[in-house]
Amino acid sequence: MYVILVYDVGEQRVSKMLKLCRQYLNWIQNSVFEGEITETKLLELVIRAKQIIVKERDSIILFKSREDRWLQKEVIGMEKNKLDTII
Amino acid sequence: MYVILVYDVGEQRVSKMLKLCRQYLNWIQNSVFEGEITETKLLELVIRAKQIIVKERDSIILFKSREDRWLQKEVIGMEKNKLDTII
Numbered sequence: 001m002y003v004i005l006v007y008d009v010g011e012q013r014v015s016k017m018l019k020l021c022r023q024y025l026n027w028i029q030n031s032v033f034e035g036e037i038t039e040t041k042l043l044e045l046v047i048r049a050k051q052i053i054v055k056e057r058d059s060i061i062l063f064k065s066r067e068d069r070w071l072q073k074e075v076i077g078m079e080k081n082k083l084d085t086i087i
Numbered sequence: 088m089y090v091i092l093v094y095d096v097g098e099q100r101v102s103k104m105l106k107l108c109r110q111y112l113n114w115i116q117n118s119v120f121e122g123e124i125t126e127t128k129l130l131e132l133v134i135r136a137k138q139i140i141v142k143e144r145d146s147i148i149l150f151k152s153r154e155d156r157w158l159q160k161e162v163i164g165m166e167k168n169k170l171d172t173i174i
Contacts, residue, residue, distance in 0.1 A: 004150060006093060008117040029148055030095040046163060059164040061116055063091060070157040077146040
């Protein structure tokens, strides 16, 4: 399954979320991740994410697609994850 | 066409981008928008966005899908756009 994940969490929880999501998906921008993931792994990620977020304040949005070819990606401006691989 | 747009722009350009994107798409989280849009309107949005961003620093990512039913959305935590309609 192909997934886009975006999160909006309190500053104190950003680094934890970043670290968690990086274990499952590819970082593509600020708080945006994408990648191929199995149902099981995604469930694991969601369970772990729920332990980090404060559900009254933070939010995570998942867009799931059975196939990544159904989604066409376009980047305008700087492609941040290129930098990421350099660091 | 169904579109997810995420942007990461310098603080000074955030309010301009927010205002612009709101004219074309639905705000769903921080710097994340989604919605149905025509090719023409999307092109218009991209052209106007390019006038706002500093392309060496900022980035906009577009995920385009021919049909929204190919994408399943799941929100974990707080659904921010619900608040948005109240304000």
